[in-house]
Amino acid sequence: GAALAVPDKRVDSVCPYCGVGCQLTYNVKDNKIAFVEGRDGPANHARLCVKGRYGFDYAHHPHRLTVPLIRRADAPPKRGDFVMDPERVMEVFREASWDEALALAGGTLAAIRDTRGGRALAGFGSAKGSNEEAYLFQKLVRTGFGSNNVDHCTRLCHASSVAALLEGIGSGAVSNPVMDVTRAEVVIVIGANPTVNHPVAATWIKNAIGNGTKLVVIDPRRSELARSAHRYLQFKPDTDVALLNAMMHVIVAEGLVDREFIAGRTIGYAELEANVAGYSPELMAPICGIDADTIRYVARLYATSKASMILWGMGISQHIHGTDNARCLIALALMTGQIGRPGTGLHPLRGQNNVQGASDAGLIPMMFPDYQRVDNPAARAKFEQAWGATLDDRPGLTVVEIMHAIKRGEIRGMYIMGENPAMSDPDANHARESLAALEHLVVQDIFLTETAYLADVILPASAFPEKTGSFTNTDRLVQIGRQALEPPGQARQDLWIIEQMAVRLGLNWAYTHVSQVFDEMRRTMPSIGGITWERLERENAVTYPCTQEGDPGTPVVFTETFPRESGRARFVPADIIPADERPDAEYPMVLITGRQLEHWHTGSMTRRSAALDAIEPDPVALVHPLDLAALGGRPGDVVTLASRRGQVVLYARADDSSPRGAIFVPFCYYEAAINKLTNAALDPFGKIPEFKYCAVRVKLGGE
Numbered sequence: 001g002a003a004l005a006v007p008d009k010r011v012d013s014v015c016p017y018c019g020v021g022c023q024l025t026y027n028v029k030d031n032k033i034a035f036v037e038g039r040d041g042p043a044n045h046a047r048l049c050v051k052g053r054y055g056f057d058y059a060h061h062p063h064r065l066t067v068p069l070i071r072r073a074d075a076p077p078k079r080g081d082f083v084m085d086p087e088r089v090m091e092v093f094r095e096a097s098w099d100e101a102l103a104l105a106g107g108t109l110a111a112i113r114d115t116r117g118g119r120a121l122a123g124f125g126s127a128k129g130s131n132e133e134a135y136l137f138q139k140l141v142r143t144g145f146g147s148n149n150v151d152h153c154t155r156l157c158h159a160s161s162v163a164a165l166l167e168g169i170g171s172g173a174v175s176n177p178v179m180d181v182t183r184a185e186v187v188i189v190i191g192a193n194p195t196v197n198h199p200v201a202a203t204w205i206k207n208a209i210g211n212g213t214k215l216v217v218i219d220p221r222r223s224e225l226a227r228s229a230h231r232y233l234q235f236k237p238d239t240d241v242a243l244l245n246a247m248m249h250v251i252v253a254e255g256l257v258d259r260e261f262i263a264g265r266t267i268g269y270a271e272l273e274a275n276v277a278g279y280s281p282e283l284m285a286p287i288c289g290i291d292a293d294t295i296r297y298v299a300r301l302y303a304t305s306k307a308s309m310i311l312w313g314m315g316i317s318q319h320i321h322g323t324d325n326a327r328c329l330i331a332l333a334l335m336t337g338q339i340g341r342p343g344t345g346l347h348p349l350r351g352q353n354n355v356q357g358a359s360d361a362g363l364i365p366m367m368f369p370d371y372q373r374v375d376n377p378a379a380r381a382k383f384e385q386a387w388g389a390t391l392d393d394r395p396g397l398t399v400v401e402i403m404h405a406i407k408r409g410e411i412r413g414m415y416i417m418g419e420n421p422a423m424s425d426p427d428a429n430h431a432r433e434s435l436a437a438l439e440h441l442v443v444q445d446i447f448l449t450e451t452a453y454l455a456d457v458i459l460p461a462s463a464f465p466e467k468t469g470s471f472t473n474t475d476r477l478v479q480i481g482r483q484a485l486e487p488p489g490q491a492r493q494d495l496w497i498i499e500q501m502a503v504r505l506g507l508n509w510a511y512t513h514v515s516q517v518f519d520e521m522r523r524t525m526p527s528i529g530g531i532t533w534e535r536l537e538r539e540n541a542v543t544y545p546c547t548q549e550g551d552p553g554t555p556v557v558f559t560e561t562f563p564r565e566s567g568r569a570r571f572v573p574a575d576i577i578p579a580d581e582r583p584d585a586e587y588p589m590v591l592i593t594g595r596q597l598e599h600w601h602t603g604s605m606t607r608r609s610a611a612l613d614a615i616e617p618d619p620v621a622l623v624h625p626l627d628l629a630a631l632g633g634r635p636g637d638v639v640t641l642a643s644r645r646g647q648v649v650l651y652a653r654a655d656d657s658s659p660r661g662a663i664f665v666p667f668c669y670y671e672a673a674i675n676k677l678t679n680a681a682l683d684p685f686g687k688i689p690e691f692k693y694c695a696v697r698v699k700l701g702g703e
């Protein structure tokens, strides 16, 4: 329209928000993004959602950090209960040169390492950064700190799914791309709300339905997608294993298993069959709240279709039994042979734009790049040779474990790049106290996040459109994001900052171009060994596994074998484990946290995006209208939500998509940081916290 500026340049890139990985074009005028257009990428075919299309102006927000900052000697003591006021930043921090800031940041970490050992340090990398940034960050921690204490927000989203997938089928990534829903006869979406969290993926699901695919939505919250579903199962929160085992019981009892697939390609079926024998639909119906006939119908539908696909999200993974939930989904696919062909398989919808790539690149405490275990001597020897360093053989601590280790005095210094644990960690008051207790905290970010406020040194970094790198979407599609803008002021590209930190830690690094980092990754990561930087520049996207140059890439995997030692997948039975904290007389309701369409995770970007923030400006709790009426409240009233760990004040919104007794709150609002209430209890396998279930009470009014 007339309001759109005529751009100086158009830069082809990808969206910085979710794992769908939509390709887009930045239209740039005077070093500002004027507008964004969808581009014909494999995952989006020119479609974009509201975040991709309108959520770019955060990069130009006046709150951007443009100068290195050092905490003032006379700054008030670090406190976890800080409410952000970026206008008053200079009361706490002073400006510094890059040299001074890097010398202090790296020098103090090096001093802690030299006096207390490498395990006294930890690093959080970012699932929003590029593959190259993730790779260099973990390499810095492993070779510069000398420990494996490196993790990122995958721990908070799909760590349990990945644990189950690695154990069961030997690979933590998806078997089939989202687009395969258009080739499926039956699609199950469980514990996911794609319309909100993977919006363009949801449009492909709707297109599939238009062409006759039957959609089954299984979720305690009735998502928008449920309206288009052939069947919607509103099961009780926390009863996934009961429901899924009952479905498997039906499939066994009615002889709907794929005997040939089980015999030829799996192990452990007998144990699985014996386990689900005790889970008849009649027994499970009152537990999960779905009648036995519906359980039977959906089990038959899934098992007997020519191609059935399962997509899942945080509703499955964010429980102390998240790994068990995912084990059940894997078993469902294996026992019916619904994997290894187009239109079938298992798709954990990845959240961040590069959470898949950051995990692949080794930003996890128990694995080197490409999921090679740190306690495997052969893998360690390989990386010791590649990196010219002696590496720690002990798996490092995970996100939540690191917060506890700080409290115990075991971890004294941290380097956090592009993550905001003060908002995203469970039991956030505890997490903030831990961050405040560090002797030395270095934060590299684009805004003064709630985490950055607790830093000793803040390194001003680059926003997504200010740098070039590769990013791996939920489909295992490696795509190139290209620099469209110059960083503001003295803000620098993250790759440069990581490298400068490495030098201050005594490492002899000299990468001059992002492609050199990618080349090093190719040499140590067989899954992407065949992808060259030139090919990425030329083709924009290649799906791994791509082991040899010239390989076309592999969108559908496990067609012949599974990447386990035997080549066979493994069934792992699961039994019901209740949530760690159940409602009681004092805290009678259930809290479920998640995201909104307009806001991204801790809100540091989207709440600084004018269009998105205008649509959802205030913290809200979605309460069932009957629960709200029972309190004597009305929509828009202020309510206080409290758990055993903290309380927040926000606005009540009447919303009947959750069952009575369950309250849904997005975790993006710093004024009402809902993770102050959540429970830090962990799944024992994936070490993921139970964000999807804790006990709360609600009352009208503030405080």
Ligand code: SF4
Pocket: 015, 016, 017, 018, 019, 020, 021, 022, 044, 047, 048, 049, 050, 051, 052, 053, 197, 198, 199, 200, 201
């Ligand atoms: Fe960006 Fe995801 Fe929206 Fe696509 S669906 S435009 S990747 S946020």
